[in-house]
Amino acid sequence: MDAPDALPIDPAASLRLNRTRTGIRTRPAPERNTELTHPQLYFNREISTLQFHIRVLEQALDEAHPLLNRLMFLLIFSSNMDEFFEIRVAGLKQAIGIDESAKSRDGQTYQQTLADISQITHEHVARQYMILNKVLIPSLEQEGIRFLRRANWTKAQQHWIASYFENEIQPVVSPIGLDPSHPFPRLVNKSLNFIVELDGQDAFGRTGGLAIIPAPRSLPRLIQLPAEVSSGEGTDYVFLSSMIHAHANELFPGMIIKGCYQFRLTRNADLAVNPEDVSDLASALKGELLARRYGSGVRLEIANNCPAHLTTFLLQRFELSEQDLYLVDGPVNLGRLMAVIEGAGRPDLLYPPFTPGLPRALRRQTGSYFDTVAEADILLHHPYQSFAPVEQWLKEAAVDPDVLAIKQTLYRTGPGSRIVTALTEAARNGKEVTVVIELRARFDEADNIELASRLQESGANVIYGLMDYKIHAKLMHMVRRENGRLRHYAHLGTGNYHATTARLYTDYSLMTAHPEICQDVHLIFQQIAGMGQPRTTRHVLYAPFTLNSTLIDMIDREAAHARRGCKGYLMIKCNALTEPGLIQALYRASQAGVKCDLIIRSTCCLRPGIEGVSCNIHVRSIVGRFLEHTRVFYFRNANKPELWCGSADAMERNMFHRVETCFPVLDKKLARQIKKDMDTYLLDNCQSWQLEADGHYVATPLPGQQEAISAQETLLYAYALKR
Incomplete structure (x- = not known):
C-alpha cells in the first residue's frame, strides 16, 4: 500500500x-x-x-x-x-x-x-x-488564528472544554459497544466516527472490547474558544475530535480506554434510477437519497496512529482493501475547516470584495429591462459583471401586466433564490409559468425536490425533465404583449441561475429579443415539455440532437478552409474535453494545419503536441481565484468568424445524455468582446498550466522581467474595478 x-x-x-x-x-x-x-x-x-x-x-x-x-x-x-x-x-x-x-x-x-x-x-x-x-497552520498562527492541540491546553482551557463536553457533547453522543447484541452500526457516508478499544468489565458483566462513537452531525466539528480562555490576541479553535478524545473515558465509566481513533468512511453516492421501474421520478429520487447515505464503501480514512489490527478490522468490516486505506495526520473531515474562513472575521486575509460592474447599456438605463433588451442584445460576463440584471428582469416580468408567460430551466439555484421568488410571484399574479427543474442535479436533488413543491404550490407548472436525459440547458423565455402583438424575449447562459456561484464562477449570459433565437428557445421548451420529433431550430444548437454533430462540422469546416490555403484557427474554452468524436475532429484539424487553442479547466483526454497528429493543438488550464466555467467556441471561418457560447462541456454525457444548448453571439461587437476575453487567457503567465504530450501539466514560469498577466485580474479590472 x-x-x-x-x-x-x-x-x-x-x-x-x-x-x-x-x-x-x-x-x-x-x-x-x-x-x-x-x-x-x-x-x-x-x-x-x-x-x-x-x-x-x-x-x-x-x-x-x-x-x-x-x-x-x-x-x-x-x-x-x-x-x-x-x-x-x-x-x-x-x-x-x-x-x-x-x-x-x-x-x-x-x-x-x-x-x-x-x-x-x-x-x-x-x-x-x-x-x-x-x-x-503555522502561517495562520502567526496571524492569531490558532488550532489548539490537547497537549497545549492551559488549565483554564481544559476546564472550559470539560464543561463544554459535559453540557454540549455528552448529552447527544451515543457510543455503541460491539457485541452479539450490538452489531456494528450502519454509518452514514462521510460521517465522523471513532473506534475505541476498551479494557475492563462493565455493569452487565461484559468484558472490554471495541466500541464505536458516531459524532453527532448536529455538532460543530470546530469550536471557537471564548475570549476569557484564549491564548492571546486572535482566535483559538479546538476540534470536536480532540474534545472527544480527551473525554472518551467519561462515555465508558469504569472502563480503561486503550485507544480512541477517528475514522471516516466514504461511500458510493451516485444515484441510480431505472426508468423502467419508475412512475414518479420525485418519489423514486427521495428513496435513492436515503440509500445514498449507506452505499457501498469506497474509501476509509483513519488517524495515522491507529494500530494495524484496528485498521484491518475496519477494512474487513467495510469490505475494502489496503489500496482503499488512507492514514491521515490530522482531522479526517477537513471540509469542516471552512468554518474558519467564514467565522474568523479576518477580511484582510481574503481577497478584497468587489462590486460587479454593469454593461454600459444597463448603467445608463432609464426605462424597463424589456425596452433596453429590445434595443440591443445585452451580454453579461460573470462574476466581473453583476448577475442582478437577470434577477431584476425576471422580477420586473413577474409584476408586468403585459407579460403573459415565463418559462425557465433550473438546475442549481441556491437557498433564498430571487429567481424562484420572482417565479412564484409571477405564478400568483396569474401568468403562465412553466419551470423545468432537473431533480437529478448531483448533490442538489433534495433541494430541487423541495423547490419543485414550492413552485407547484404557487401555481406554476413544474416539469421534472426527462427520465433518460438531464436538463442542463440554461434558458429563460418570456412572452410579452406589445402594441397589440406578442413579442418574445430570452436569456441564455453558460452557468446556472445561482446568485452565489455567479460571484465565484466565470460565465457568460445573453439577454436578447432576437426573434429567431427567442423562437428557438420557445421550440426547445416545447420539445422538453411535450412530445414529438426533434424541432428544427435556426440558430440555437441543442443536445442530444444537433450540438455534437454541428460542432464537429464546424471543426471540419475549419480544416477544409486550411487545406484551401486559408489561415485556419479555432479556440475552445470549456471545463472538460473527453468526447472522442470531437477529439478526432480536432486531430484532423491539426493535421490540416489549423491552429487550435484549447482552454480546458479540468479533464482533457486529448493528447497535444504529437508530430503529425496534434502538433498544432495547444491545451492550457487556468486555475485561480474564480472557477473557470465559461463554454466558448470560436472559429475564424475564412475571415467570417463565428462565436458560440453554451451550457455543455465537450463530454459524452453532455453531448448525448443531456439537454444542452449552444447559442451564437450574433452581435459582432459582443462577439469581439468575448474573443478579446479569450485572448487574455492565452496571455496569462501567472495562473496557467500547459498540458504536454507526456501527460504532465507545466505551470507557466513566473514572468520575471516581463509583464505579469493574470487573466482573471485583468478581466476583473476591465469589467468591475475600472470606472
Whole structure:
C-alpha cells in the first residue's frame, strides 16, 4: 500500500509550489501514422481529473493568494476528492464488478486505473496534510488564528472544554459497544466516527472490547474558544475530535480506554434510477437519497496512529482493501475547516470584495429591462459583471401586466433564490409559468425536490425533465404583449441561475429579443415539455440532437478552409474535453494545419503536441481565484468568424445524455468582446498550466522581467474595478 510514508525524499521540497511539472508518467507517444482511434492518443479520464485536483491543491502554496484563500484551496481539494471517490472511484468499482476486463479509451483496464488512482491519491493526500500542518497552520498562527492541540491546553482551557463536553457533547453522543447484541452500526457516508478499544468489565458483566462513537452531525466539528480562555490576541479553535478524545473515558465509566481513533468512511453516492421501474421520478429520487447515505464503501480514512489490527478490522468490516486505506495526520473531515474562513472575521486575509460592474447599456438605463433588451442584445460576463440584471428582469416580468408567460430551466439555484421568488410571484399574479427543474442535479436533488413543491404550490407548472436525459440547458423565455402583438424575449447562459456561484464562477449570459433565437428557445421548451420529433431550430444548437454533430462540422469546416490555403484557427474554452468524436475532429484539424487553442479547466483526454497528429493543438488550464466555467467556441471561418457560447462541456454525457444548448453571439461587437476575453487567457503567465504530450501539466514560469498577466485580474479590472 502506498500510504503517507511514501512521500518524496525531501519533505521541504514537497512543500514548495510546483511551478514545473505535475502529473504522472504516461506511455510514449504513438507513431506518426497512428490511426486517430489509437488508445495512445487518449489520456485516461480519471487520471486527468485527478491532475486538475492536484493543480487546485498547488494553489494552497501560492503566496500570490491571500492566506485564508490558500486554506480554501486546500479544503476545495479535499471536497473534490470526496466527490471523486463517491462518484468516479465508485463507478470504476461497479464497472469492475460487471466486467473485470473492462478498459477505458486509453486502453487501460479499470483495475489498472484504480491502482494508479491509489498511488496518486495516497501521495497527494499525504502532501495535503503536510501543507496543512507545516505551512498553513503555522502561517495562520502567526496571524492569531490558532488550532489548539490537547497537549497545549492551559488549565483554564481544559476546564472550559470539560464543561463544554459535559453540557454540549455528552448529552447527544451515543457510543455503541460491539457485541452479539450490538452489531456494528450502519454509518452514514462521510460521517465522523471513532473506534475505541476498551479494557475492563462493565455493569452487565461484559468484558472490554471495541466500541464505536458516531459524532453527532448536529455538532460543530470546530469550536471557537471564548475570549476569557484564549491564548492571546486572535482566535483559538479546538476540534470536536480532540474534545472527544480527551473525554472518551467519561462515555465508558469504569472502563480503561486503550485507544480512541477517528475514522471516516466514504461511500458510493451516485444515484441510480431505472426508468423502467419508475412512475414518479420525485418519489423514486427521495428513496435513492436515503440509500445514498449507506452505499457501498469506497474509501476509509483513519488517524495515522491507529494500530494495524484496528485498521484491518475496519477494512474487513467495510469490505475494502489496503489500496482503499488512507492514514491521515490530522482531522479526517477537513471540509469542516471552512468554518474558519467564514467565522474568523479576518477580511484582510481574503481577497478584497468587489462590486460587479454593469454593461454600459444597463448603467445608463432609464426605462424597463424589456425596452433596453429590445434595443440591443445585452451580454453579461460573470462574476466581473453583476448577475442582478437577470434577477431584476425576471422580477420586473413577474409584476408586468403585459407579460403573459415565463418559462425557465433550473438546475442549481441556491437557498433564498430571487429567481424562484420572482417565479412564484409571477405564478400568483396569474401568468403562465412553466419551470423545468432537473431533480437529478448531483448533490442538489433534495433541494430541487423541495423547490419543485414550492413552485407547484404557487401555481406554476413544474416539469421534472426527462427520465433518460438531464436538463442542463440554461434558458429563460418570456412572452410579452406589445402594441397589440406578442413579442418574445430570452436569456441564455453558460452557468446556472445561482446568485452565489455567479460571484465565484466565470460565465457568460445573453439577454436578447432576437426573434429567431427567442423562437428557438420557445421550440426547445416545447420539445422538453411535450412530445414529438426533434424541432428544427435556426440558430440555437441543442443536445442530444444537433450540438455534437454541428460542432464537429464546424471543426471540419475549419480544416477544409486550411487545406484551401486559408489561415485556419479555432479556440475552445470549456471545463472538460473527453468526447472522442470531437477529439478526432480536432486531430484532423491539426493535421490540416489549423491552429487550435484549447482552454480546458479540468479533464482533457486529448493528447497535444504529437508530430503529425496534434502538433498544432495547444491545451492550457487556468486555475485561480474564480472557477473557470465559461463554454466558448470560436472559429475564424475564412475571415467570417463565428462565436458560440453554451451550457455543455465537450463530454459524452453532455453531448448525448443531456439537454444542452449552444447559442451564437450574433452581435459582432459582443462577439469581439468575448474573443478579446479569450485572448487574455492565452496571455496569462501567472495562473496557467500547459498540458504536454507526456501527460504532465507545466505551470507557466513566473514572468520575471516581463509583464505579469493574470487573466482573471485583468478581466476583473476591465469589467468591475475600472470606472
